[in-house]
Amino acid sequence: MFVNPENYFSILKETQAANATLVAVSKTKPVEAIKELYDLGHRDFGENYVQELLNKEAQLPKDIRWHFIGHLQGNKVKYIAPFVRLIHGIDSFKLLKEVNKQGGKNNRVIDVLLQVHIAQEETKFGFSEEELNTSFNHELQELNNICVSGLMGMASFTEDMNKVRNEFKNLKRIFDQHAQLQTPNFKLQTLSMGMSADYKIALEEGSNLIRVGSLLFGKRQNG
Known part of the structure; x- marks a missing residue:
């Protein structure tokens, strides 16, 4: 058994109580582990590497909602554009334009999250x-095959949970500010923050999407 059902349903209950989405981070985990969680009813899975995602997508049920949560290279967008549900971590306008281009080629609008730098780590x-305040209003109007559906951010890697909480508070403030500026392809609905070590704080501070891996599948063996 790869999955701890008790852990899964406990975290799922907390997530649902906060009206949030739980993305199971399945990076480096075998197809059998994902299928185990799938059989418990889970559908949202997150992968960090394009090739690994392609391999798993080909072997698993087609109703899985795949999230790409790694650092995405522009030349690899075309491989996941046909099916990816949500691309997290868009960190440049150049990458955003490439996702838009590949969305057009696949005749679909691809949902993305913009990554905001909230941690002090370089x-x-x-x-x-x-950059969020100045860069996007004009440029986004020309991109018809993407929808910026939210923001995401990762807190500093620290044991100081007050620091983590303050970084999450700051991202929630930024999210609320920009959520008022709705346009056809800029509709902020998702605020993604919180992982295995800090998801409880993230939910308290307004996250509505958390990404949890090790608490569901155990510690990663590599990667």
């Missing part, structure tokens, strides 16, 4: 608050 990707 290793985190994402837009600054200033």
Whole structure:
């Protein structure tokens, strides 16, 4: 058995109580593990690597909602564009334009989340608050095959949960500010923050999508 059902249903109950979505992070996990969670009724799964996602998508039921949650390279967008439900972590306008291009080729509108840099670590990707305020109003009008449906951010890797909470509060403030500016392809509905170590705080601070891996599947063996 790959999945701890007790853990899964406990986390799912917390997530549903907050009107949030639980994305099971299945990176590096075998198809059998995903099928096990699928058989419990779960449908939202997140993958970090394009090739791994393609391999799993080909082997698993077609009603799975695949989330791409890794750092996406522009030259690989075309491979997941036909089926991906949501691309998390769009961190440049160049990447956004490529997703739009591939959405057009597949005759679909692809939902994306913009990644906001809320942590103090330089290793985190994402837009600054200033870039969100100035960069997108005009440029987005020309992109008809994407919909910016939300924002996402990752907190600092720290044991200081007050710091994590403050970073989540800041992202919620930014989300609320931009959620008022609805356009045909900018409709903020999803606020993704919170992973295995901090999802409880994230839900308390307004997250409506959390990404949990190790608590569902156990520690990753590699990657």
